[in-house]
Amino acid sequence: MGLKKIVLNIILSFVNIFVSLIPIKKNQIAFVSLEDNVLRDDFLDIYNHLDASHYSIKKVLIHYDKKSVWNDFLYLLNCIKQIIVINTSHIVLINDNNYVVSHYKRQGVKVIEVWHATGAIKKFGNAIKRQYPINNYDYVIANSDYWVEPYSLAFSVDKNNVLVTGMPRVDHLFDETYKEEAKKNFYLKYPKLKNKKILLYAPTFRGNIYKGFKAVDFDSKKLMSLLDEDTVLLYKYHPLMHNIPIEENERILNMNHENTYDLFIVSDALISDFSSIIFDYSILDKPLYFYVPDLKEYMRHLGCFVDYKKEMPGPLCYNEDELVDAIHSNKHYDIKAFKNKFFKYQDGKNVERIISFIEQLIKED
CATH class of the missing domain: 3.40.50.11820 (CDP-glycerol glycerophosphotransferase, N-terminal domain)
Known part of the structure; x- marks a missing residue:
């Protein structure tokens, strides 16, 4: 001690x-x-x-x-x-x-x-x-x-x-009035994002409070260079990662100051990893992509409460090229079954x- x-x-x-x-x-x-x-x-x-x-x-x-x-x-x-x-x-x-x-x-x-x-x-x-x-x-x-x-x-x-x-x-994500109001307020604040395809990137942290926090390596510029010009990427880091810099441009925006659920509602798809927000996001029945280049290391050192490869309702991507391919393929996954398994009440x-x-x-x- x-x-x-x-x-x-x-x-x-x-x-x-x-x-x-x-x-x-x-x-x-x-x-x-x-x-x-x-x-x-x-x-x-x-x-x-x-x-x-x-x-x-x-x-x-x-x-x-x-x-x-x-x-x-x-x-x-x-x-x-x-x-x-x-x-x-x-x-x-x-x-x-x-x-x-x-x-x-x-x-x-x-x-x-x-x-x-x-x-x-x-x-x-x-x-x-x-x-x-x-x-x-x-x-x-x-x-x-x-x-x-x-x-x-x-x-x-x-x-x-x-x-x-x-x-x-999660009551809010089952509330249509809440969702409509959130969408309206967001586009009043960010009118240039209206009619854009919005990808939300929201990973969890690596490390801990004693050794410090870091983000997994992610080349967002490469990703965006391989996607349609009408696609934008919004960053929403875990609160413990607020000091990690984000390289912004017209198509890559830092949204750490915005409400997570509001970003869920306006986004077209979520890119995440081991963050619990994937459960929340599944309520909306939108595509999920899992960017996990460190999956083997993560499982070896920390481990999961779920069978990650079996349970995740979306493609597991180990680099940016695989992520781009997954977004382009738009393969269907049974997100509703995932939601029903992890949310007993949806009222x-x-x-x-x-x-x-x-x-x-x-x-x-």
């Missing part, structure tokens, strides 16, 4: 002694995240559907970027706030791996993991080697029965506590099921 972790544990243990004297507030619900400074996606949908008059809502939010002493200090302060809020709340919602919950969660506090992805191609959590084991999560939200076993392993929860309610965020009412569970949990305890 490094010096920083030793100092963190000493401080948190000391704070926790005093927090343990404060009673848990039955109607207090906390949102805790290291991913953003504001509520977004699933958290925002759940928050908007909670009756604020019935609950005391607490938020502990920070965008943690482990790259400086100052950020480490802010993280320490955030952990102190976390331990106070988490251990005095009846219900705690998290959307990433949480150190405080894993080490200091108090009996009587119920933690619901609303994982920040709709599925998991690549292995994560306790299924891989990590700095500390994940513990003390009570429930995990999932989209289909397929995820019960992987999530039980990754988060160390009982299989019965993997709740197949569906993720709130746009996932958030209602989660709210119902939270209300039930508060009444029972």
Whole structure:
């Protein structure tokens, strides 16, 4: 254990002694995240559907970027706030791996993991080697029965506590009004992209928070030189890759600042790899292309929760030439069958099921 972790544990243990004297507030619900400074996606949908008059809502939010002493200090302060809020709340919602919950969660506090992805191609959590084991999560939200076993392993929860309610965020992709409004607003902002064939390139990161993040090699200029002039490529990197430069031109555009689902809606096809967004995108029944030049290495070092070669509903491409050939061939894949396997509910009412569970949990305890 490094010096920083030793100092963190000493401080948190000391704070926790005093927090343990404060009673848990039955109607207090906390949102805790290291991913953003504001509520977004699933958290925002759940928050908007909670009756604020019935609950005391607490938020502990920070965008943690482990790259400086100052950020480490802010993280320490955030952990102190976390331990106070988490251990005095009846219900705690998290959307990433949480150190405080894993080490200091108090009996009587119920933690619901609303994982920040709709599925998991690549292995994560306790299924891989990590700095500390994940513990003390009570429930995990999932989209289909397929995820019960992987999530039980990754988060160390009982299989019965993997709740197949569906993720709130995907409700939007079943909402025709939402999709029409998103399309309208996008083209008002980018009128030059109207009537273009839009390819969305949205890969996941390589590496980790401790060793740093990088992107897989991808020659977007070569790709575009081999495609029709009316085709444009939009980049949407994983948030952890925001510092990786993108060479833009008239046909290659950086869209990291735009909403991912809005880009889904206006795009004609998705190019991705091991990112969980392929599950979300399958809802729209549009072509998917998998650019995976490092597939063998990836499988050897990290591994997947799905049979990648068997399950992916699109061509696996190992270089730009193969990707171009796949786009030109436009071969049909059964994307609907893929969607039906990984989304139990397609009624746009996932958030209602989660709210119902939270209300039930508060009444029972």
